[in-house]
Amino acid sequence: MFDIFFFQQLVNGVAIGLVYALMAIGFTLIFGVLNVVNFAHGEVYMIGAYAGLLAITAFAPPLFVVVLLALAAGALTGFGLERIAFRPFRRFRDEASLKSKAMREATLLSSLAVSIIAREAVEIIMGSNMQPIPQQYLLLQPVQIGALTFASGQFLIFGVSVVSLAVLQWLLNRTRIGLSIRAVANNPIGAMYVGINTNRTIIATFVIGSMLGAVAGILVGLYQGTIFPGMGFTPGVKAFVAMVMGGLNSIVGAVACAMILGVSEALATNFIAQGWADLIAYSFLVITLVFFPTGLFGAARERI
Amino acid sequence: MNGSRQAPVLALGALFVVVPLVLYLSGSGYAFRVATTIGVFCILTVSANFITGTTGLLSLGHAAFYGIGAYAAALAATSFGWPFWITLPFAGLVTSVIGILLALPTMRLVSIHFAVATLGLGEIIHVTLLNWVDFTRGPMGIPAIPGIAIPGLFKASDVGNYFAVAVIGAIAVFAIHRLTHSYYGNALRALREDDQCAETMGLDIVRLKIEVFAVSCFFAGVAGALWSHTTGYISPNDFRFNESILILAMIVVGGLGSIPGAIVGATLLLALPEVLRPIGDYRMIVVGSVMFLSILFLPRGIFGEVSALDLMRRQFGAAWRRDGRVGWR
Numbered sequence: 001m002f003d004i005f006f007f008q009q010l011v012n013g014v015a016i017g018l019v020y021a022l023m024a025i026g027f028t029l030i031f032g033v034l035n036v037v038n039f040a041h042g043e044v045y046m047i048g049a050y051a052g053l054l055a056i057t058a059f060a061p062p063l064f065v066v067v068l069l070a071l072a073a074g075a076l077t078g079f080g081l082e083r084i085a086f087r088p089f090r091r092f093r094d095e096a097s098l099k100s101k102a103m104r105e106a107t108l109l110s111s112l113a114v115s116i117i118a119r120e121a122v123e124i125i126m127g128s129n130m131q132p133i134p135q136q137y138l139l140l141q142p143v144q145i146g147a148l149t150f151a152s153g154q155f156l157i158f159g160v161s162v163v164s165l166a167v168l169q170w171l172l173n174r175t176r177i178g179l180s181i182r183a184v185a186n187n188p189i190g191a192m193y194v195g196i197n198t199n200r201t202i203i204a205t206f207v208i209g210s211m212l213g214a215v216a217g218i219l220v221g222l223y224q225g226t227i228f229p230g231m232g233f234t235p236g237v238k239a240f241v242a243m244v245m246g247g248l249n250s251i252v253g254a255v256a257c258a259m260i261l262g263v264s265e266a267l268a269t270n271f272i273a274q275g276w277a278d279l280i281a282y283s284f285l286v287i288t289l290v291f292f293p294t295g296l297f298g299a300a301r302e303r304i
Numbered sequence: 305m306n307g308s309r310q311a312p313v314l315a316l317g318a319l320f321v322v323v324p325l326v327l328y329l330s331g332s333g334y335a336f337r338v339a340t341t342i343g344v345f346c347i348l349t350v351s352a353n354f355i356t357g358t359t360g361l362l363s364l365g366h367a368a369f370y371g372i373g374a375y376a377a378a379l380a381a382t383s384f385g386w387p388f389w390i391t392l393p394f395a396g397l398v399t400s401v402i403g404i405l406l407a408l409p410t411m412r413l414v415s416i417h418f419a420v421a422t423l424g425l426g427e428i429i430h431v432t433l434l435n436w437v438d439f440t441r442g443p444m445g446i447p448a449i450p451g452i453a454i455p456g457l458f459k460a461s462d463v464g465n466y467f468a469v470a471v472i473g474a475i476a477v478f479a480i481h482r483l484t485h486s487y488y489g490n491a492l493r494a495l496r497e498d499d500q501c502a503e504t505m506g507l508d509i510v511r512l513k514i515e516v517f518a519v520s521c522f523f524a525g526v527a528g529a530l531w532s533h534t535t536g537y538i539s540p541n542d543f544r545f546n547e548s549i550l551i552l553a554m555i556v557v558g559g560l561g562s563i564p565g566a567i568v569g570a571t572l573l574l575a576l577p578e579v580l581r582p583i584g585d586y587r588m589i590v591v592g593s594v595m596f597l598s599i600l601f602l603p604r605g606i607f608g609e610v611s612a613l614d615l616m617r618r619q620f621g622a623a624w625r626r627d628g629r630v631g632w633r
Contacts, residue, residue: 037416039549088600104416105362109556110599112549116592124585237427237545244420275435282431285424289417290409 017262048214074214253297365426399525559605
């Protein structure tokens with residue numbers, strides 16, 4: 001069982017898990033601050049990948065410029081998304097309406113409507129079929145370490161993810177904007193009373209979360225070689241599952257559960273067909289919800 | 305009291321006389337097929353509205369239960385050769401039983417956790433339909449499902465499909481209407497507004513949730529059976545998460561908790577792409593924009609719950625006490 005193939009799959013799983021983790025952080029940050037699910041997050045991932053592809057086809061920049069451009073596209077998308085799909089529904093400022101069911105359902109569906117519009121717009125502009133990434137940017141050069149073979153894209157995914165996670169931790173724990181994000185997530189009204197600009201904090205949260213989502217999109221695009229308008233759906237749902245398993249508000253939990261998901265999906269293909277491997281994520285989700293309703297890493301709550 | 309009998313007659317008249325006549329004069333079977341699809345989705349949205357709007361349990365997996373019904377009917381009809389009047393209730397019952405079995409463990413979850421659990425269940429069902437190739441033929445789908453026909457009486461046709469869907473739709477809507485506009489429906493609304501308070505008042509909320517889930521799944525299954533009989537071909541892609549979201553969008557655009565709203569929403573979101581066919585590629589953008597704008601400017605939906613209840617009180621006197629006193633019959 002513990003042969004070369006097993007370790008190979010383990011590495012693949014960690015790479016996919018890191019991609020899920022980057023997306024799950026975006027979900028978690030936004031859920032923490034607004035208590036709503038952002039259904040357009042998969043489209044942010046898609047837009048990041050397309051921004052990278054556009055940059056590559058337009059002026060063939062070096063790789064890190066492509067990543068930076070994807071980050072910029074993600075930031076812009078996050079900003080626009082907050083303005084269009086979330087801001088108009090925060091009509092009142094009291095805590096009851098900020099966390100109310102009506103507001104949650106309205107923003108859930110408005111983000112969904114915006115994601116439909118964005119996906120269809122990209123489909124009209126870029127075409128609905130698969131877009132290949134130019135050969136010289138593909139990150140599939142084999143790298144031999146001992147008996148194991150890695151693709152160079154896996155190193156890039158490891159590197160970029162670890163750097164992003166480190167920067168995120170620094171941002172959240174060592175900077176003023178991180179402090180205000182944590183404050184708003186903890187208690188929006190209290191944050192407002194002590195003079196934190198909640199609207200600006202929410203925008204910052206969207207920008208940070210969407211940058212991580214967009215960078216995940218371009219990394220997967222470069223690694224898998226094709227991008228298409230509907231590419232955001234599956235990783236979006238898996239990242240969502242990771243967020244719920246992690247306990248909705250815990251970034252560490254979301255990252256850990258995303259890794260668990262990625263690794264177990266990759267290892268599952270050792271034993272069962274690829275199609276059934278999708279079942280793993282959803283079974284984990286339901287099992288977690290039934291036996292650990294607060295998530296594996298969530299803080300204890302009054303009631304679920 | 306005379307006025308109170310007009311609205312049901314008008315609605316049935318529109319359903320069985322005016323709409324078929326207009327469709328017939330427009331002179332194409334295609335118009336009938338669109339109307340049939342709208343009818344199937346009306347059953348589906350009304351059943352989804354019963355669980356999401358009236359009872360307040362946000363279900364993100366409704367399309368999967370619709371899919372179970374469609375597969376149950378399609379397999380029963382193609383493998384055993386059962387006629388449609390057996391497969392319809394059979395599909396409903398199968399969906400109901402599977403729905404209850406799957407949903408039992410999730411019944412203690414509330415709000416977003418319940419929604420996420422139904423999402424997971426829905427995707428599990430979808431993946432199973434897609435990969436259990438021996439049983440469901442997987443991504444190839446099930447072709448050549450017999451249409452709705454009674455030997456010697458009428459043959460399978462677009463017009464016949466329309467009337468079959470109309471009759472079953474009217475029965476389904478009436479059943480859910482009577483459940484919603486009654487003391488039972490009031491209990492469900494109490495559960496939606498505050499389940500802890502409702503429990504304190506003596507309502508058995510877990511039992512209510514299971515019953516609602518069973519009824520909702522039953523009609524979703526019936527809608528699925530109608531879908532497989534009227535289109536003749538089904539594949540797992542018809543029952544994806546996107547479809548659940550479309551159903552949710554329909555009931556939110558129409559108005560959560562309102563039966564006429566669910567019907568209006570289904571009609572609007574399905575008729576728009578057809579009406580907008582001339583503008584081709586841009587139609588889904590228009591559909592998304594309509595969704596967005598209606599959430600923004602009509603937060604209660606096009607036909608909200610309050611105005612729907614008011615309509616029921618004035619026009620559909622049936623569910624109310626005749627003597628004019630407060631309460632349900």
